[in-house]
Amino acid sequence: MQGLGGVLQTAVQMMLELDDSLLEIIVLSLRVSLTATVLAAVSGFLLGAVLAVWRFPGRGSILVLLNALMGLPPVVVGLMVYLLLSRAGPLGNLGLLFSESAMIIAQWLLVTPLIAALTQQIVADLMLEYREQLLSLGTSRWTMLQTLLWEGRFSLLTVMLAGFGRAISEVGAVLIVGGNIMHHTRVMTTAIALETSKGNLTIALALGMVLIALACLVNAAVAFSKAYAERAYG
Amino acid sequence: MKLIRNILLCLWAACIALAGQAQAGEDFITLASTTSTQASGFFDYYLPLFQRRTGIEVRVVAVGTGQALKIGENGDADVLLVHDRIGELQFIRQGYGIDRREVMYNxxxxxxxxxxxxxxxxxxxxxxxxxxxxxxxxxxxxxxxxxxxxxxxxxxxxxxxxxxxxxxxxxxxxxxxxxxxxxxxxxxxxxxxxxxxxxxxxxxxxxxxxxxxxxxxxxxFNQYSLMLVNPEKHPHVKKQQALLFMDWMTSTQGQQAIAGFQMAGQTLFKPNARKQ
Amino acid sequence: MVEVIDRYAVPACAAGGKPDILPLRLTGVSFEAAGHCLLDDISFELERGPLTVILGPNGAGKSLLLKICHGLLAPVRGEVDWQSTSKLLVRSRQAMVFQQPVLLRRSVAANIDYVLRLRGVAKQERRQRIEACLQLAGLAHLERRGARVLSGGERQKLALARAWAVHPEIVFLDEPTANIDPTATLFMESLIRQFSRAGTKVVLTSHDLGQARRLADEVLFLHQGRLLEQAPARQFFDGPENPLARAFIQGELPC
Incomplete structure (x- = not known):
């Protein structure tokens, strides 16, 4: 293995050349993790907001569970989805195992509790500020939920970023349900794992740096649009 | 705020479109195999040869032999290429696999x-x-x-x-x-x-x-064998394409291709399929 | 300033027809929190017409009373009765401006559009009402600006315009000028008077005697959670019956 300088050089070289196989892996990583994050945002925002706006029996337990699930190991999620999608499992006849969809489902399940728990916190805080005013304006609970989600959009964008970070960086779930199949389910993290097992530590680490660069890019894009919108709407 | 909404919508549409494209029907089989065949780079060399000839893509899930057998048992693969004679014979005996063929060794x-x-x-x-x-x-x-x-x-x-x-x-x-x-x-x-x-x-x-x-x-001695996942247990197994692959791997041409995979001047896998 | 208001006169539809939900009657209303009695046995009736100022020193329970009237809080004892028994009608025919109004994180126009959509107003009319309200409140040039980045005075004007946009039968104003400068205060007061003249029942809390003198047709004097006097404004300021009210008018009531 080369020193850190060598690794950096390899990483830069990889990004500059951007050959087809690397590009394919990058595109797949982004596609899987972004889709999973958007899906998880839809379900997580809704779940979190419902928990913040409504009071019902069992709500406390759900909150505790959600907070605990934020730390759920990806391997466990992967295993559950594997058992679900396996031909021998309940959804086996869909034939989804070892596919992109399977990876999206796994990451969606992985990220939803994180987004829901953080959303609940944000919307609950907004409730304190907005509740009386919105009731006075004549909003129903359901409208209040929608309004508060929209009012919290800048914070929720950050929540989505956190979810995206968890999705793009995990290897345990995608490895099990995706199978690390070349051209089909090989993403950045599983490629790194594979290169490590081949002893190609330099390439593995360089891929890791490409991953970091990607994450930076996505974060910067969001931070930029967020700053722009926040300046306009306070 | 319209800006953000539009960005999200665009992203979403792009995801859907790309995902749809990727899911488009293709001719492929799933092969559960061992890490040794993947990590050595053997499949990267070998499988495109088969695909070029038949148009069938072989998707490899590389895991330990124990897990590969489990994947076969669940019907999540069509073909297995593994290296544990005793485990394989038991797999056949239990009816999960058929048509065991020894193909190569190292x-x-x-x-x-x-x-x-x-x-x-x-x-x-x-x-x-x-x-x-x-x-x-x-x-x-x-x-x-x-x-x-x-x-x-x-x-x-x-x-x-x-x-x-x-x-x-x-x-x-x-x-x-x-x-x-x-x-x-x-x-x-x-x-x-x-x-x-x-x-x-x-x-x-x-x-x-x-x-x-x-x-x-x-x-x-390390013998690698092919097995077909039993289509009677798992009707969705792509028997026809899988048999094409097994036939090719044991054919003269397929065997020569195995011998042709070298690293540092050494042959990594030596073909030893019985003549059919 | 007055010219502006005259040019964009308050729509007559707010004033026309017979009242839907007024009068409002409170009977024996009390409110307690953490063992403290904050409102004690309050009864009064609010008729359509006169501009009512709920006057009293800080901590008298004015905001609380307003929130109970508005239906945001339920009294511990006592009744709040509107003439109408339809909850939906009662809800939709009133509005309130809080001391620190919460504006939505979107444009000035969108803030008003929001309440109009809640009331199911058609798009074409929403557009007209937004324009009219913003002109009236002197905010037309800020239409596209983010509501949250406005100055304190502008925010308060927007809150008033937002309350006005739904053409309520009654509007509750909780110290609407407490945090803004004198010029903006005078502008707000002229707006409030304009609304009152157009037929909307205005109920306003204030601890500012000057403001009460300028605006009130009717005064409710509240002190330490008790309603001490309800009287027409002239009568109240000329010679209040209650000694505490007299002390307050003379600036001698310790807060």
């Missing part, structure tokens, strides 16, 4: 540090080599993942009359990991030995002080 090797504290270099008997390692104070790192390599290793210990479970955590360490990860650990530890298949060993890039110490014992 051998296992014992690798360890150059300074070789256990003095096993160039020994011809793997069992006595393991006995010497056990008594030397050096450590041994086991796959511990129920892979083909792991199963062979356990058989060798039994023959050597040593129960490594007694030494668990002292000189005997179970990694619970793939071959590459175990080689990385062995290289990093400086005084440890392990057993690897020759293909992964030759392709491994992070050898550090590790050298090949023991080879040539007939016990270290």
């Amino acid at each position: 051998d296992f090797v014992v690798v360890g540090p150059e300074k070789d504290a256990a003095r096993i270099d160039k020994m011809k008997n793997a069992v006595t080599a393991l006995q010497k390692i056990a008594g030397s104070g050096a450590s041994f790192i086991s796959r511990g993942d129920d892979s083909g390599t792991n199963r062979l290793e356990r058989r060798l210990w039994r023959e050597a009359g040593i129960d490594p479970a007694d030494a668990q955590g002292t000189w005997y360490k179970e990694a619970g990991a793939g071959m590459g990860a175990v080689l990385n650990m062995t290289a990093a530890s400086g005084d440890a030995y392990t057993i690897s298949d020759r293909a992964t060993w030759l392709a491994f890039q992070n050898k550090a002080d590790l050298v090949l110490l023991v080879q040539g014992d007939p016990r270290l």
Whole structure:
């Protein structure tokens, strides 16, 4: 293995050349993790907001569970989805195992509790500020939920970023349900794992740096649009 | 705020479109195989040859033999290419697989540090080599993942009359990991030995002080076989395409292609399919 | 300033027709929190017409009383009765401006659009009402600006315009000028008077005697959670019956 300088050089070289196989892996990583994050945002925002706006029996337990699930190991999620999608499992006849969809489902399940728990916190805080005013304006609970989600959009964008970070960086779930199949389910993290097992530590680490660069890019894009919108709407 | 909404909408649409494209119907089979065949780069060389000829893509899920057999049992693959004769025969007996065909072989090797504290270099008997390692104070790192390599290793210990479970955590360490990860650990530890298949060993890039110490014992013979996942148990198995693949791999042309895969001037897998 | 208001006169539809939900009657209303009695046995009736100022020192319970009237809080004892028994009608025919109004994180126009959509106003009319309200409140040039980045005075004007946009039968104003400068205060007061003249019942809390004198047709004097006097403004300021009210008018009531 080369020193850190060598690794950096390899990483830069990889990004500059951007050959087809690397590009394919990058595109797949982004596609899987972004889709999973958007899906998880839809379900997580809704779940979190419902928990913040409504009071019902069992709500406390759900909150505790959600907070605990934020730390759920990806391997466990992967295993559950594997058992679900396996031909021998309940959804086996869909034939989804070892596919992109399977990876999206796994990451969606992985990220939803994180987004829901953080959303609940944000919307609950907004409730304190907005509740009386919105009731006075004549909003129903359901409208209040929608309004508060929209009012919290800048914070929720950050929540989505956190979810995206968890999705793009995990290897345990995608490895099990995706199978690390070349051209089909090989993403950045599983490629790194594979290169490590081949002893190609330099390439593995360089891929890791490409991953970091990607994450930076996505974060910067969001931070930029967020700053722009926040300046306009306070 | 419209801006953000539009960005999200665009992203979403793009995701859907791309995902749809990727899911488009293609002719492929799923092959569950071992890490050694993947990590050595064999599949990257071999499978495109088959695809060019038949148009059928072979999607490889590379795991330990134990897990590969489990995947076959669940019907999550069409074909298996594994290396554990005893496990394979049991798999057939239980009705999960049919049509077992031996296709190629190589051998296992014992690798360890150059300074070789256990003095096993160039020994011809793997069992006595393991006995010497056990008594030397050096450590041994086991796959511990129920892979083909792991199963062979356990058989060798039994023959050597040593129960490594007694030494668990002292000189005997179970990694619970793939071959590459175990080689990385062995290289990093400086005084440890392990057993690897020759293909992964030759392709491994992070050898550090590790050298090949023991080879040539007939016990270290490593046979790879193909099996078709039983279509009677799992009707969705793509029997026709899978048989095409098995036929090609055992054909003269397929066998020559196996022999043609070389690394550092050595042939990693030697074809030995019986003439059909 | 007055010219502006005259030019964009308050729509007549708010004033026309017979009242839907007024009068409002409170009977024996009390409120307690953590063992403290904050409102004690309050009864009064609010008729359509006169601009009512709930006057009293800080901590008298004015905001609380307003929130109970508005239906945001339920009294511990006592009744709040509207003439109409339809909850939906009662809800939709009133509005309130809080001391620190919460504006939505969107444009000035969108803030008003929001309440109009809640009331199911058609798009074409929403557009017209937004324009009219913003002109009236002197905010037309800020239409596209983010509501949250406005100055304090502008925010308060927007809150008033937002309350006005739904053409309520009654509007509750909780110290609407407490945090803004004198010029903006005078502008707000002229707006409030304009709304009152157009037929909307205005109920306003204030601790500012000057403001009460300028605006009130009717005064409710509240002190330490008790309603001490309800009287027409002239009568109240000329000679209040209650000694505490007299002390307050003369600036001698310790807060």
